Amino acid sequence: MSQDDMHGYTVAYEREEIQFPVYVVCLIGACLATIGFAIDNIILIALSLMAFGFAYYNFPLLETGKPRIGCGQYGIFAEGLGIVAWRSIKEIELKPIDIRGSTSNELRITLEDPLQKALLVDWRRRPFYRFLMRLPWTFSGNIIRIPVDVFDRPAEEIMQSFTRMMAFYKR
Incomplete structure (x- = not known):
């Protein structure tokens, strides 16, 4: 089962x-890199690499519409x-x-079991480029x-949906 197969x-x-x-x-990083290479300034190039690193780290925020969290009949993913x-x-x-x-707001999910035992499917191994x-x-x-x-839903709605599904499926 992969992340793309999740329903609920x-x-x-x-x-x-x-x-x-x-x-x-990302635009600031491109400008700093261009200016840094044009005037041969290593500090501006280093700053541009830091800006590109920040943009790379936050790249998943640009991938809207893809499910990031949720819950279904098996549990929370x-x-x-x-x-x-x-x-x-x-x-x-x-x-x-x-x-x-x-x-x-922060959703806190407290586990009864260790994480290894609590996971039905383990997706922690990611491709190198997403590490x-x-x-x-x-x-x-x-x-x-x-x-x-x-996320694209209000915090209270996410909380209500998770607790409602937990009450239904945990019986």
Whole structure:
């Protein structure tokens, strides 16, 4: 089973304003590289490589419409992670995170089992060219953290859909 075969409730990256910074940084990197090569300045070339690295890391934000996270009859799935079985999920909660006066939402999925045992399908092995690109989740301890404000659905809707499907399929 691959990520393209997932059905159920799926969420993709937002289509509107999230792409703009990636394009701007890529343009800045191109300008710095051009000027750096024209005047033979290694510092400008290094800065352009940093800008291109940022754009490369955030390239998945440009791939809108592709499911990044979701849930179905087998469990919760996330791009680059796999399918976490419903039986291995202890709790799902939506936490507001305050960062420098701005509030963002994070979906926290607490696991009962270790990650290796909780995964029905493991998608953590990625192609080499995608190894340094952004993933929609982080993992620490036994908690999967997913920042949900970058997706095309409101955080509350994602939380309600995940908990509703967990209540239905976990019985």
